Amino acid sequence: MADDTRPSSPGISPTGASRRRLIATAGTLFVLPVIPTAAQAATIVAVRTWPADEYTRVTLEMDSELKAQHFTLDNPDRLVVDIEGLTINATIRDLISKVRPNDPYIESVRVAQNRPDVVRLVMDLKQPIAPQVFTLKPIGEYKYRLVLDLYPKIAQDPLMAIMDGADTDPLAEVLEDLARNSPLPDAPVPSMPGQTLPPVARKPKPSAPAPAPKPSEPPAGRQSILIALDPGHGGEDPGAIGRNGTREKDIVLSIAKRLKKLIDAQPGMRAYLTRDNDYFVPLHVRVQKARRVKADLFISIHADAWIKPSARGSSVFALSQNGATSAAARWMAQRENDADLIGGVNLGSHNKQVAQVLLDLSTAAQINDSVRVGGNVLAEIGKINRLHKKSVERAGFAVLKAPDIPSILVETAFISNPEEERLLRSPAHQDKIARAMLEGVNDYFAARPALARRA
Structure with missing residues (x-):
């Protein structure tokens, strides 16, 4: 399997492009709204996972809001999330150990510095998913949160x-x-x-x-x-x-x-x-x-x-x-x-x-x-x-x-x-x-x- 966390090459072959499905709204890549400047480098302060049959939620808590984009790959099924304005640290690497063996959707997680200011997460999946990715502003004890909700593409709904x-x-x-x-x-x-x-x-x-x-x-x-x-x-x-x-x-x-x-x-x-x-x-x-x-x-x-x-x-x-x-x-x-x-x-x-x-x-x-x-x-x-x-x-x-x-x-x-x-x-x-x-x-x-x- 290719290492999806490595930096992308300038060109993508037609075969590779046909395998890549961008998560889009009205034909444009779903992009989270706030883009920090280079001087506002963010830090991941906590990562959490909530696996359930209904859906799995992955939460990355940060000290500032970020720009992120995501897409899915098939054969095998993967979710790729690129987070801009972020440098890899021990906390985000912690996400690898947070994945539980009984998680219905995530098999494993890979994390790497894809580009100087972009951290890439690759989630190897157990089944095709319909992801929702969004940000939440600080509330209560929480700082900014990047939320990844992994729903089944075909809901296992009795x-x-x-x-x-x-x-x-x-x-x-x-x-x-x-x-x-x-x-x-x-x-x-x-x-x-x-x-x-x-x-x-x-x-x-x-x-x-x-x-x-x-x-x-x-x-x-x-x-x-x-x-x-x-x-x-x-x-x-x-x-x-x-x-x-x-x-x-x-x-x-x-x-x-x-x-x-x-x-x-x-x-x-x-x-x-x-x-x-x-x-x-x-x-x-x-x-x-x-x-x-x-x-x-x-x-x-x-x-x-x-x-x-x-x-x-x-x-x-x-x-x-x-x-x-x-x-x-x-x-x-x-x-x-x-x-x-x-x-x-x-x-x-x-x-x-x-x-x-x-x-x-x-x-x-x-x-x-x-x-x-x-x-x-x-x-x-x-x-x-x-x-x-x-x-x-x-x-x-x-x-x-x-x-x-x-x-x-x-x-x-x-x-x-x-x-x-x-x-x-x-x-x-x-x-x-x-x-x-x-x-x-x-x-x-x-x-x-x-x-x-x-x-």
Whole structure:
């Protein structure tokens, strides 16, 4: 194999050119926007990898923004990234050792000084990919970041077979069209790794768009109530961090897995995780995932934080279209909605109309049902933990904007409170939280005859 990290020759043979596929938008090479001067030589301060079945993310953190360009090669499959204004150092060489043997996409990484001010990364791939490469500005603890998201060219998505036989959903088609019209071509459909879902019966495609299903009406033909569980944060976004280093993303994933196990043991009920490992999922994708599986209920699980360690107690939130019910609720929604900035979303590939469509089509029925199920869950959690507020609060959480699925966000406790951080770390207390949420969910569905009969 040729050494792709070496300086390029002035001329490229027609054969070599035919093998090289530039990642382009409107026929031009995708170039990141800011070009530093020679005097602003950048330094790589950290490299991180986040492998998952859904996609692998590679992050290079730098002390200044850079210009980069990338292309793919086949036979064998490789991703080549040239970063300008950079000199190789020990930190970027660290990337070689960061690649894990179980990474679904990256076989190995080679790094070299391709030209005096250009470092070249060559990733040898296990399968063809559809890469997204973008930069993020400093936020929180992070400096500038160059993000490489490696999606499968052909998504290994167990939902595709289900969707082939599913009812037509007009809103889902709108969202798909908006995604297809994004600046980056062939944007991969988000996959849901390692999950088995109940079948959906096929119906004839309607001649005209039908209204979105009512929250209390289950999808026809499915034999189980399906609950989408959404562990907050993940990957680049750790969420809140307790005094003893407890990360929100780890705690909520553990609680979600425990709750999934309990739900799956219930007759006539199944649970689905929007993420089942440590990787980042954008907020709008979490909503889309729940809608694609036609979930009957969506529960986003979090652990609260406040500037004062004395704050404590559990809370439950539902969506509000008319302002938050309190200043604290407004602040909380803003903090959670900032997850996309911290975790890192390619804004160029996310059509802003998607978020607007979701918000505009959120119905009063969805919000009313969300408040009802939220009240049931809050009452049960109140039996095992102090409540921060004794009623369901309302705010504009982006992750609650599925227009046809009752959706709640549960702040299980304050991870910033040392005593509640200790409880959140306890497997026994995590089980108590999961069981309390299950009891609240059961109470809600018991009051919904059409759903309860199926269970």
